[in-house]
Amino acid sequence: MGAFVVLYLVVPVPQGNAQAKLQSNVFKYSDGTVMARTGKVNREIVDLSEVPRGVQRTFVAAENKTFYKDQGVDLKGTARGLFNTLSGKGRQSGSTITQQYVKNYYLNQDQTVTRKLKELVISLKVDRQKSKDDILAGYINTSYYGRGAYGIQAAAQAYYGKDARDLTVAQGAYLAALLQAPNQYDWAIATDEGKRLAKDRWNYVLDNMVEEHWLDAGKRQAMTFPVPQRPRAAAGLEGQDGYVVQAAKDEVMRDEHLTDAEFESGGWTITLNIDKKKERDLQDAVQAQLNDRLDPKTRRVDGDVQAGAVSVDARTGAVVALYGGRGLTEHWTSNATRRDYQPASTFKPVILAAAFEDHAKTQDGRPITSDTIYNGNSRRPVVGSDIPFAPPNEDGVSYGQITVQKAMNKSVNAVFAQMGIDVGMDRVLQTAGELGMDVKDLPVVPAQTLGSMGASPMEMAGIYATLDHHGRKVTPQIVKSATHQGAPVDLPEAIGGQAISREAADAVTSVLTGVVNDGTGSAVRDPEQAVAGKTGTSDENKSAWFSGYTPKLVTSVGLFGEAAKSRTTSDGKAIRQGQHVSMAGAGGLSRVDGASWPARIWAAYTFKAMGAPSDFDLDTDLGDGIAPPPDPAGSAPAQSPSQSPSAPPSDTAPPSAPPSETAPPTPSTTPPSTPPTTPPTAPPPPSDSPLPNDPGPGRQDGN
Template identity: 70%
Template sequence: MGRAEERQARQRGARRAARGRPSGGGKPKRTGIRRFFTWKKMLGTLFGFVLLGMLGFVVLYMVVDIPEGNALAKKQSNVYKYSDGTIIARTGDVNREIVDLDKVPEDVQKAFVAAENKSFYKDEGVDFKGTARGVLNTVTGKGKQGGSTITQQYVKNYYLSQEQTVSRKLKELVVSLKVDREKSKDDILAGYINTSYYGRGAYGIQAAAQAYYGIDAKELDVDQGAYLAALLQAPSQYDWAVASPTGRKLVKQRWNYVLDNMVEEGWLDSGKRAELTFAKPEDPKAPPGREGQVGYLVEEAKREVLRNSDLSEAEFEAGGYTVTLNIDPKKQKQLQEAVDKKLNDRLDRKDNKADARVQAGAASVDPRNGKVLAMYGGEDYVKHYTNNATRRDYQAASTFKPLILAAALEHGATTQDGKPITAGTVYDGTSKRPVKGSDVGFAPPNEDDVDYGPVTVQKAMNKSINSVFAQMGVDVGMPEVMEMAGKLGMDVKGLPAVPAQTLGSMGASPLEMAGVYATLDNHGKKVTPALVGAVEHKDRTVDLPDPIGDQVIKRGTADSVTSVLTGVVDDGTGSAVRNPSQDVAGKTGTSDDNKSAWFTGYTPKLVTAVGLFGEGAPDTPEKNKQVSMKGAGGRARVDGGSFPADIWAAYTFEAMGSPTAFDLDTDMGAAIAPPPEPTTKAPKEPTNEPTEPEDDPTTKPPSQSPTTKPPSDDPTTKPPSDDPTTKPPTTEPGPSDTAGEPDEPEGLLGRD
């Protein structure tokens, strides 16, 4: 080999060495991180972890014994307090009666297995996959995880605690395996149905059968058993008496799921299954000590704690919690007295059918911090279980109109001919006027089918003119209107964005509407009413959300709506609450066929919503159905400006403290113009005589045409009344105007 060849061979060897290969052509040497991670090393490491895990589980299985049952011994009371620390109530007496499995019909037993664990009779007591998922979710902070077997749930109920920790889940796994080996399936199933919590304070199937159907467990039919089995997934949410429409839909789905599983497993004949109908439970009976308003406060406080924390109902009912409510006991008493004085004392529920139909609910909120200071749930929790302050099954009616205006101002919306929508914009107030610009036809009548002609938005709000706000909703865009409702705190999920919603056809509660108007009062910063101020427990911390949230609409929008709503009080349907020394904004509402009537109003420091609802009286064919309140209290119609406004005024002017003035960043709307020559007397006391209905210009001519109203009996000596029709005429156009289209105030008006 010559020198050239030797040199080339050396160069080739050097290049191979630089690439990590030996010059002889062997395998390359691994460098960097590849020296530490190979498939063999990774598989070996994984196998080692598996062996360690198995060894650890074996050790755990050997050292963990089945503990003594301690569920009953750990039961404690929960204490509920007013904001000043005085005790409202104590709860926690265990309502449980253990029954043997042979006292439970076999098809009812199978209903529980079908609901929770179809493989119960074949498995070894654990669901390794579900438990692993639960451990992972606990470690990663994703909260509670279902999927446990009946055996595991029984172990958790009877032997362990409800806490969500990795150690508790691992212990549950081991104890469940041992229990499954040492006890029969029947013993485990009996333990499960006797220790589970069913809601209504009922622990165990015997107490549940009594609480929901008024019978013993041995008398349950399979359709009733399927409901109780379905109930265990979410006792409060699925309790038919208090469930929302969504909750009722879900529990029916769960009920069908249970029965279908029974058919699938051969435990129920398909023919019999087809004949079954949903077994609606009886109305609940209030436990002792919940009379009056106490039961409403305690139950709603409990729901709020569960809604705003990661506690399960079983954990909470295990006791040891001190729940301090934001309720001010003085204001609570004032609200109750106002409802009694202005409504209950004027009704004869025993002998008058119309009076017996009236249900009242109210909620009062501090807009500066979101605290619920007072709440009226009904005449008596023992007599009427449903909380009228939180029920959402009645229409919000015209209390929804301010939200339409808020959407218009927030989005800078214009009329069909391009004019900006403000308080001064002129609309056509003709009754049954078809809306323009909508793909969905809509032509709503005004109250009593009155034609108002051209009116400003301010007057349309004052008089609650349906045709104007139906057109405004289309001008703004109904999706934007519904979005505004959601921002302000209404639950409008799943509702269609159609013009009919402008009439307030969606359901709402007084507590919900108090929150909506509190956000307006708080200059557009979100207020979510908070009944509960604090929750304490010696072993855990419960953090509650801040009732005051983000700025959800511009301050100018909120303040402009507030200014417009002062006009409703000064010269509109809310004149019953007019007060010469106090700024007040508010809105009345009366639903179709007078099934609900509202007044939601506010001062700078206090927002209160009062709702009256027509509900079929007990022991009548119309029980629990929505019915008209016409004729109640001797009135032709119960509108928002009557009983609701009277209750609001009696409560607010007593509870608000010293007079205050709105601080509004707007030049729009009524601008809190007080009535001329105000009197110093309190708002007029209502009488039992029929009064003028809300939005009824046929019996009360508009203030713009005072010459059409007959003179009073003694105009020279009688001071001005609280009736806005006695105010001097203004330049605002009214239905009696004959001079044609009014002049436009400096570029603010638009017209259809």
């Protein structure tokens, strides 16, 4: 108590300094040239009399119901915050409106014991020196609301296109709710979970107002959530730069554990890994190979096609190019970092990596290698799973007995579904996490073998970069260096330890060269350049992918079906704007698959951006890149699935026709003059198990 009295006597109320500390943030290309400046203070101070009384009370209801009665501090909340700071348990505000105003206007956002003690003392003094209205006015005028808006007047314009004096109570409740998490609760960019939390917070504010008798219960019941208007991009950030800057900001905030307000207070100089030429090459490739071929005025589905891509230097982890969409003013969500679409068959290499890493065996005890033979019949029930699963192959094609190499080339779902069970789905998902996929809370079920989880091009680029870097973990980084207020900031390392062994990673790379040489990825085949990659087409054609790499450059391209406008289908089904929809028919194609536009974009960009050709340095004796095994000799198309996943019958063979996702010719290269495979040296092992009746064709995830 004596120490606190001394502290109270010696700590004065300082001059307000928040305005002086707000600076621009500067973003630079990798060569040091300036890309953009952001963070210019967007604030217009308004008198509290210009804010409707009901709107004022929304902030009190949201943050500090006892504001009009307390002495400016919450001793329990402050003690809790001090304890969490000292024990390293992270942030927890527990602050009154007065304390938050003091932090915004007199102090800073530092999470230190010294700052918290000063905040406590100054808050007590400010509460005695200023009226509650003055404190509330200062609070709502200094707080950060997201979208570059400081203060309620800028926020009212940013979210509702009106002055603060014209806000309704419902709109004020949303702005008050935003202060808890501006980026997460911004309706334009929020995930489904973020939108749910924003609505919950909005309801919480209004319910508190009813409880405090500031709002009539009947009026409260009649209120509907006031969806804010679409954001307007900051000047100079309308196109791809906006996506790049947002990705860099998110990375710094994550690595430095910053809030929006802390970052937007400015003073950051961030140099990006983005290569100006490669960025232009990627934009040009998307424009020439996709956008120029779409005509939404003629075909409505063409307007539903969204593209995203990320290119990474596997040796350093640097994100050298990023494509987020048609432009920030046209499509606010970045397609490069969104993870709400299925990666489909681009997940199959992860299953194979888990098999190689664990030296896994089939159900009958044979080691899984690139020449292991599986039953590739469509809808063949997997064996050894507690959960029944019989996935269809693309277009219902049955392949009979087929090697793992050929199954990867043709993207045979039946084979990799069984392989996932053979390895163990828990180990498959664990390997996915080690390679860089976010697998938290994913159910451990056989359906995950179809790539049914969500993933972003950024995420898939990291996984494939890890394979390219011989199994060493690569975490894509868009930020090269950063300083704050002139002081350098330590950034995490992009290259980590071994996620999987070099032998396993190189074996997967070798197999993936077969997808390009003799499979669904032949659109990117080049006679001089070694390429490994995988196509992917999700159920109902809602996403299509090509993720591939050379020894120097890894790029993941994704196309996503997203309804451009709300509409009603011919059968009366309502489709809302932003809903996942099929891309079938876009550009006149019956199906937009990974071998079409995604592969063409990849090839047009990569062969221009990567420089001189190079070969993979692989430590493996498996896969197409070494000496690919052929299909089992003397077999014919199977008519029914096998109960044994690995024992091949002697009278079956793969079909003569590949799946319908055939690869178009590459726009910039010519195929090799020699065939990519070699004759067999030994026949496949004999079969001793008959095949039961085939349950019939069907299609789900494709190549």
